[in-house]
Amino acid sequence: MAATASLKSSLLLPSPISDFSSAALSISTQARRRSWQPRGARMQVAAAADSKNILVMGGTRFIGVFLSRLLVKEGHQVTLFTRGKAPITQQLPGESDAEYAEFSSKVLHLKGDRQDFDFVKTSLAAKGFDVVYDINVLSRDFSRISAHGFTGREAVEVAPILDALPNLEQYIYCSSAGVYLKSDLLPHFETDAVDPKSRHKGKLETESLLETRDVNWTSIRPVYIYGPLNYNPVEEWFFHRLKAGRPIPVPGAGNQITQLGHVKDLATAFVLALGNPKASKQVFNISGAKYVTFDGLARACAKAGGFPEPEIVHYNPKDFDFGKKKAFPFRDQHFFASIEKATLELGWKPEYDLVEGLTDSYNLDFGRGTFRKAADFTTDDMILGKKLVSV
Structure with a gap:
């Protein structure tokens, strides 16, 4: 805690840093354990008097699952464009059968591959969508030069969509705060310099x-x-x-500061941008209200999962050759943005504050025995083995 306090004063950042002391975490478990229900009034979005014909590129997992529910709740006609390899809709944990049935009955599906440019142009032109949400952020090894001179996968695939919809009212794109150039001056603002060599350069090309x-x-x-x-x-x-x-192996001293935003808050931001004049031709950072250290996370x-205080082991990444394996899920640097x-x-x-959001994630996913990737402690064992030898 002393190190964290020292870090706070040395960085001179106006935004609060969550250090997760026991006092700061006295949140009612009952209050945190709830399933998500879209709340239009709470989002300050009126019921859709002007319903839009909306195309969501992707939409069958994570961001799209929550975004599509909000859009349907607002009274819009929603079509999901996918390759049809996964179920078009899925019932969310905590969602009643009636709620799911109502949602799934209102969602349309357009099956296709967005790399099939002729199909994209023909099918989208026939539908005449008013708004496109492009949240299909899965990267693929793909590069070709488009008629517009772009080579990144994202930009090349966006151009045919724009060509097909000359009367499009709005194109809402999921980019990434990873486009910013690494800097000693934080948090990142939307006007900060970007890194053309970033692994997210395709998103920069799309913008x-x-x-x-x-x-x-x-x-x-x-973020x-x-x-x-x-x-x-x-x-x-x-x-x-x-x-x-x-x-829990944590690189360095564990006081690196980062930032996380809950997917449901992100979905809300996407909806609030819809038809908003202040969102026209603008970039917005979206994440949580507070920053957090690696150790604090x-x-x-x-705390979120109801586990005891964890044992945290710090290590120097330069002491190891992990090959292609990733030993820690975050970039080893300070990385956060102004919202x-x-x-x-x-x-x-x-x-959602961070602990409440993590509790929501745990209760509705991992705590139910569901996860995307099986545990792999290979790099942990390398780190812990070296620590034991050094001791």
Whole structure:
């Protein structure tokens, strides 16, 4: 705690850092254990008097699962564009049969491959969608030069959609805060320099493409996303180790600061951008209200799952050759962004604090015995083995 307090004062950051002391975590378990219900009034979004014909690129997992429910709740006609390899809808944990039946009966499906540009142009033009949500963030090894000069997979696949819908009212895109150039000055703001060599450069190219086209667009840049059905091993990585009663290996001193945003809060932000004049041709960072240290995140995950205080083992990544395996689920650096613009311009604010959100994720996913990736403690054993020898 002393190290964390020292870090707070040395960074001189105006936003609070969650250090997850026992006093800060006195949250009622009963209050946290609830299933998610879309709340239009709480989002300050009126019932859709002007229903939109909306296309969601992807939409069958994680972000899309929650976003599509909110859009249907708001009275919009929602079509999911997928390759049809996964079920089009799935019942959420805690969702009643009646609620799921109502939702699934209102969602349409357009089966196709977005790399089949001729099909995309023909099928989308026939439907005449008003709005497109592009949240299909799964990366694939794909690169070709488009007629617009872009080579990244994302931008190449977006151009045919825009070509097919000349009367499109809005294109809402899921980008990433990973596009920002690494900096000593934090948090990242939407106006900060970006890194053209980032592994998210395809998202930068897509944003550039949208800027060059005569289209009303909005780009959302999440930091780390967590929540039920997360297909990235973020909180799941910690839960696996906590359940197994194992120490949690954390690189460095564990005081690296990062930021997580709940998927349901992200979905709300996407909906608030819809038809909002203040969102026109704008970029918004979306994440949680507070920042957290790596060590603090380990303790928060333990609190959320009802586990004892975890044993945290610090190590120097330079002492190991992990090969292609990833020993820790976060980039080993300070990485967080300001959400001030979204709160001011969109009227959005996160509903979930970090511990409450992690509890929601645990209760509705990992705590039920469901997860995306099986536990792999290979790198942990390498780290712990070296620590035992050194002791």
